[in-house]
Each structure stands twice: as structure tokens, then as C-alpha cells.
Amino acid sequence: MEKLSIETxxxxxxxxxxxxxxxxxxxSEILDYAFKRIEICPYQPDKPACAECPIHCYSxxxxxxxxxxxxxxxxxxxxxxxxxxxxxxxxxxxxxxxLPPKKDVKNDKNL
Ligand code: SF4
Ligand SMILES: [Zn+2]
Numbered sequence: 001m002e003k004l005s006i007e008t009x010x011x012x013x014x015x016x017x018x019x020x021x022x023x024x025x026x027x028s029e030i031l032d033y034a035f036k037r038i039e040i041c042p043y044q045p046d047k048p049a050c051a052e053c054p055i056h057c058y059s060x061x062x063x064x065x066x067x068x069x070x071x072x073x074x075x076x077x078x079x080x081x082x083x084x085x086x087x088x089x090x091x092x093x094x095x096x097x098x099l100p101p102k103k104d105v106k107n108d109k110n111l
Pocket of ligand 1: 042047048050056
């Protein structure tokens with residue numbers, strides 16, 4: 001569900017900001033990166049929203065790029081995709097103190 005949420009927001013951003021029906025190379029790169037992070041997230045299977053994460057494993061560049069996407073698409077999700085937005089709100093409000101111990105993913109050689 002989180003992948004669907006991110007994909008929906010990036011598609012909305014690319015359509016409205018870049019004018020593309022299909023994801024452009026730049027937005028595809030962000031999507032691929034975000035999916036890979038979700039797959040290796042140390043907080044799985046019950047991860048919080050990345051914006052609430054205490055370690056935030058994204059590179060500085062990718063963090064800024066996804067921030068721009070979220071800032072645009074986040075507020076617009078409520079009336080276009082309310083069910084997906086409800087899921088996003090649930091992960092956003094997760095109690096961080098209840099998260100399991102993390103492993104170091106910032107230096108993961110696979111990324
Ligand atoms: S470690 Fe944090 S920022 Fe990275 S994918 Fe997991 S929740 Fe998101
Ligand atoms: Zn784009």
C-alpha cells in the first residue's frame with residue numbers, strides 16, 4: 001500500500017508539474033529509489049512514514065527530491081485518492097518509540 005501511495009503521488013507530480021502522462025526519467029528515478037528503500041527498510045514489516053523516520057535513510061539529494069513531490073502531491077491526495085491518503089495518515093501517526101531496533105542502511109553497499 002505504501003508503494004501505491006508513493007507511486008500515486010509521483011505520478012500526480014509528474015503529470016501536473018512536468019506535463020507527462022507517463023513518468024519522465026527523473027520521476028522514474030525517484031520512484032525506483034523510493035521502492036528500493038521501502039524493500040530494505042529496517043522497520044519492515046510495519047514501517048512508519050519516511051517523513052517521520054528517526055534515521056531517514058535517503059541520500060540528501062533524494063530526500064530533497066521526494067520532499068518536493070510530497071509537498072505538491074500530499075495536500076492534493078485527499079480529494080483525489082482518499083483511501084490511499086487514509087493509509088498514509090495511519091503510517092504517519094505511528095508511534096516511533098514502538099519501532100523495532102534499526103540496522104544501518106545508510107551505508108548499504110547495495111544502494
Ligand atoms: S529507514 Fe526510514 S526513511 Fe528509510 S525506508 Fe525505512 S522508514 Fe523510510
Ligand atoms: Zn516527471
